[in-house]
Amino acid sequence: MASLHSLIKEGNATGIRINDWTILSNKTSILSSHEIDKASADIGIPIPEMIFGNNHLTIEHSSGWKLEFKALPALAMVDQSSTSSDAIKVSYAREWFEKRSMANQEHITDVVKPYDWTYSTKYCGSLASCADHQRFEPSTTDTIDIEQLKKPEPILFYNENILFEDELADNGTAVLATKIRVMPSCFFILLRFFLRVDDVLFRIYDTRIYHRFGTNHVLRECSVKEDSYHATRAKIPRSRGDDLSLLLDSNWIASVLPDREVHMQRADLTKSE
Template sequence: MSDVTTTAAPTAATAAHTLIKENQTSGIAIQDWTILSHKTSILNSQEIDAASADLGIPIPEMIFGNNFLSIEHKSGFKLEFKALPALAMVDQSSKSSDLIKVSYAREWFDKRSMVNQEHITDVVKPYDWTYSTKYSGTNASVSDNMQFEVTTQEAIDIEQLKRPDPILFYDENILFEDELADNGTAVLTTKVRVMPSCFFILLRFFLRVDDVLFRIYDTRVYHQFGTNTVLRECSSRENSYRDTRALPDQGSVVEVAHLE
């Protein structure tokens, strides 16, 4: 799914920019945009208790609740990526914890019976214990006219992103991560890169439940300098653990270095 929002008319595109580095925040100012990535330590015990009480669920083992990635245009358009709003979208319905267990019951219980059957009760909880979230960012724009809407007329320019243009700014930010009681991993991360002609953001939720499934929710945000639109594309992929592991090997290369 793709959607688009409109900003104020931009100035002519140039490579002029200013890098930003202030304590735990890095970023870039370019073409009437300010892009910031803030990284700090995981939440302390008091912050964890407050966040868990507010969300109504236990939060992931490693929760970087004060981390964020933000993009802001001088027109007032602003898009942020944070952990707690993402966790607020985790399913807390009465049967949410059973969804994966029901769909893959045989694989799940076969695996558990070989290891520690009692451990299943530690995993299955009254919420989506995989922390799966289709969060695609928080629109904090000053105007309702800057909200995203579905479009079939525009798409992210993949060919432009493939060009070997210089990267003026790049950063990766972890929002949360959990090892699912040693049964896999769930992680939400952001990546941003800024080139002289455009910027591109990838927000990815990645889930692996061992011997059960793989799941990826991706949000891509793209803006070409010199235009007045921001594109956002959301996609999802899921496959069983067994089928993914069975994918054919694409070949390997063996290299050697000789020590004299």
């Protein structure tokens, strides 16, 4: 089906208007020191080295339904329980944790506050606006149409946006980023939290958003993948010899990690289709 669309360029934001949707991706620089201090105080933990707190991806339907992807709400979901900092161990994790806390949180009374230093977050987007009947239902039998996504359609709009990144004091990497592609028939969003702790583990939290134009619902799939570093490394094809570059490729890692959890959700944009 033909899709009426127009591209958007507004300051730091680019996007597309298509059918009943407005999609915008805002990209700007990392937070200033003042913004970092405020964000850290508000959230209660030292925040990642590279924090793009003003970046966001938003999708908005003409009905008023609006979904956003932002860094600070994602970081607010990082575990701050009393044992969270001990969940994953590396040789000097505690020392790094305490130094990082002291360096970034001098204005907080309880300086050495426990938190998950890997910044693992199961954040799957924020519903900025919706009616009660438009909220994501906790389960659905619907699935994302993978075959539709494989069709060789023109890509009307594509964008990648990093929300935060941290090298975990040279122990690995933690990255939260979005990707979106809009085709004439549908749009697809991937929000991915990717974690590599060297010699310990790999972890991926993926959120996939899918909408086919002409339907009145949005699908959201949330999945958890995790395995040990060594089990994942053992899956590198022997033909690559000592080449470990695949361990830096989140797409390859996602293809070999086992699923631990998968949840499908559906949000209806109108009361009935």
